[in-house]
Amino acid sequence: MPSADHDLGPQDLGRPATTVHREPLDRSPEHAEPSRFLPHVQGLRAIAVLFVVLYHFWPARLPGGYVGVDIFFVISGFLITAHLMREIAATGTVRLGQFWARRARRLLPASLLVLLFCALAVMSPYLMPTSALPNEVREIIASTFYVENWSLALSSADYLNHSGDPTTVQHYWSLSLEEQFYVMWPLIMLLAAWVGVKSFRASRRRAVLVAIGVVTAASFVFCVAFTLTNPAPAYFVTFGRMWEFGLGALVALVPRLRVRHAVGSFVLGWAGVLALLYTAFRFDGQTPFPGYAAALPALGAAAIIAASNTSGWWQPTRILAIRPAQFTGDISYSLYLWHWPLIIIAPSVPFWGLTIYHRVALLAICFVLAWLTKRFVEDPARHWKVLVTRRAAVTLWASLAAMVLVAGTAGAAWAVNAPAYRDGVQSLAQLREDPPGCFGAASVLEAGCAGTDFGGTILPAPGFAGVDRPADERCFVQLNDSRPVSCDFGSDDPDAPRIALIGDSHAFQLLSTFERMAEENGWHLVTFFKGACAWSTTPLSTPGAFGDACTTWRNGVTAALRDADIDAVFTAAIASTPYSSAGFDSSHDAAVAGYRGAWSEVLDRGIPVITVVDNPVWETDPNKCLRTRAEASCVGARSEMLVEDDPLRDAAAGIPGVTLLDFTDVFCDDSACFPVVGGANLYRDQDHLTVTFADTLAPQYTAAITAALAAGVP
Structure with a gap:
């Protein structure tokens, strides 16, 4: 003893x-x-x-x-x-x-x-x-x-x-x-x-x-x-x-x-x-x-x-x-x-x-x-x-x-730093309401913005990017929670186009941006989010209750979509989601088949799908580097951060009614990926985008959804 x-x-x-x-x-x-x-x-x-x-x-x-x-x-x-x-x-x-x-x-x-x-x-x-x-x-x-x-x-x-x-x-x-x-x-x-x-x-x-x-x-x-x-x-x-x-x-x-x-x-x-x-x-x-x-x-x-x-x-x-x-x-x-x-x-x-x-x-x-x-x-x-x-x-x-x-x-x-915290909250609110011209993704995607110099400005500041996230976490379920929790935003007009935003945390990171888009365009937004569980029909490779909960959540979402009057679906997922390869040549093929299987549920009803290639993922939050070092010293190797064969890209290829958005050239050049683009701080942690940067992609998201609503499914 x-x-x-x-x-x-x-x-x-x-x-x-x-x-x-x-x-x-x-x-x-x-x-x-x-x-x-x-x-x-x-x-x-x-x-x-x-x-x-x-x-x-x-x-x-x-x-x-x-x-x-x-x-x-x-x-x-x-x-x-x-x-x-x-x-x-x-x-x-x-x-x-x-x-x-x-x-x-x-x-x-x-x-x-x-x-x-x-x-x-x-x-x-x-x-x-x-x-x-x-x-x-x-x-x-x-x-x-x-x-x-x-x-x-x-x-x-x-x-x-x-x-x-x-x-x-x-x-x-x-x-x-x-x-x-x-x-x-x-x-x-x-x-x-x-x-x-x-x-x-x-x-x-x-x-x-x-x-x-x-x-x-x-x-x-x-x-x-x-x-x-x-x-x-x-x-x-x-x-x-x-x-x-x-x-x-x-x-x-x-x-x-x-x-x-x-x-x-x-x-x-x-x-x-x-x-x-x-x-x-x-x-x-x-x-x-x-x-x-x-x-x-x-x-x-x-x-x-x-x-x-x-x-x-x-x-x-x-x-x-x-x-x-x-x-x-x-x-x-x-x-x-x-x-x-x-x-x-x-x-x-x-x-x-x-x-x-x-x-x-x-x-x-x-x-x-x-x-x-x-x-x-x-x-x-x-x-x-x-x-x-x-x-x-x-x-x-x-x-x-x-x-x-x-x-x-x-x-x-708290007493020493509270003024700086309050100033950061106020500055972030002002930034969302009135962003600079050619800011963020616009510096790459919009004609006439190339070469815009932001003088080393990073918005939101690296010490404050962590709070630049969607506020409605009640809409997001985690781990073993299998409930298909949905949230509604935007117009209550019964004739308003109804857009569904579905996926894991890489879909959830777009929520605030899509809320604003819905308000500005007169859409009704419906959301379904679950951590580490993309909208797919292929089971995760993770055994036990977590994988079962993900499958149950997906089935619940599919059932909810059948009962809902939806006009378009936008979905996103982290590229490294682990799928079971049983019955397939590889987990990549399993992922591609799973995405297509889920999408077919709505495509067969004439509902278009819009999806997006995943953003790069860092080993650790790049803001920790940006707080103490020059922006140029905080870049990451493209080969280490980006999944080049994102299954969402392959799943969308050649499928009528599916629109693929790919912003890889905004995040990276041929060899490196960046934590800051056009003065905008991209990340709030190692793999989730700030709301500020997601907002700079809103014109592209809006255009894709508007075009999909007009074209429907051939």
Whole structure:
């Protein structure tokens, strides 16, 4: 079992008992017991944090690395429950003040240090875009008081397929959930022990076991159901994750689950390792998660913990106990804290690139910062005499004061930058109402605009492009949501031409532009949008609930179109949508056939279709480069950013009634693609256009739709 003083939190899997500082006012009976430190659990922590960090550095290489947080939850459930059960068994209660004070001394110093760093970074327009200010301040404050998971849940943030710029503290959602667990879990265990003894004359351990079993089962059912119905908030809500803590708790409470037999431990441990590796490499952002899919990494982590035999070097318990794993596990809390804000900020640092060498160097910096924080912040804070020699209330009040200080710094960041933010909002509104002549796409497409010099002006400014997006996100459904949500805009005249705008986020990016077009031309606009789900009849290659939800959404859209009086359909999709190639020579052929199949549903009714070749996709948001470097140094190679064989282009070729728009020559020349064209900032993130730039293409969109309405389908 882990050492009592080091079995308390995602970062506290411990050191040998010889390093334990004895707190004068904390004389819980477990302090007199031998070390319960489990090296292989420390190694499991190393796996967990490396999964998360490598996933954030190289998401395409380790697409399921986000399961590392699920491993942490299982570990915390195991360690915290073991600690609390020992105290309940020995004394009949838990000294809650001391328990929470120890958690505060272990968790808050490093956590608040990183939050303070982020709050100071927000003050600098060179490190953070002004457009990110409201979200950054709000989430720093939410993270400071450990409610970040609820902040993200209530705003329906999509952690795995985030459509906007993530904040520097978004990763604090898991720490917030852990802190809520530390508050609730001892209360649940104490209540269960009291009820069991008083009402059923059961032993405290049995009563606690039954209660945790019920909570775990109920939480898992809730998690699966909520993931199917509300996938974005389901990722963050507390009760939807409690079953993972409960799974670790059951391993702690049922000794028979811990396998000490050599063969059994070998099989169980390595099966757990294989389960974790499978999820890390095979899961991705489109896997319905957490839901039932989270059971695999959670059970894998529980299996590794339960494998207790250390007799041979081939045992996973021995492999996970090697020194590098122990070191990484030891610094994992600080490593988790530091890596994400550095990833977010680094691309904005002058002269810092995005090559493999820069990423490896940044990863090394994360390890160094983590070690320094562990050595000079985490460890000393546990032994501050001013706190450990006084009542628990002193620690708790000191913690609250420190949290208020950090929140106040975030508030100061808002006060300093709020005028610039308000000016940016006003300038953006003015730009949309009165754009310069020959601006944006017009500089390429309109006669007489060639060679127009904008003098280095970039509109919207690189620090403010992130907010230049459609406002009606209620019209956009994500992940496993299969509802064919529709929105209506424009004219209510029953004789108005009815235009449908359908597709994924690359269709949604045109919404504001099409709203304005509908108002100006007297059209009625109907929209259907779903993230990563283009309007097609070919299934996605992504298995499981996400692919099923996409198919259901498409069928719902097709049914809605049959019942609607539509005069023309405009559709767009990201060129790299992954389609199943079953029955086709390639996924490209499958995509072409799928688009034609969907379009035929309306073409056969005489309804024309207009589509557009996809825009280039950047590796990272080009605004991070534009904020600190010259525009000419922020171009990208055409061969790396543009899908030359866009299936939409091939699907439209030779099909009567289908109009294809291709603006590739606006975005790129023969060798490079640009982040700025005609003074207009093209991108609000790495692949979505700003509304400002989309508006400059409105004449071409309008002309194509008008011509299609007039020509119909031959």
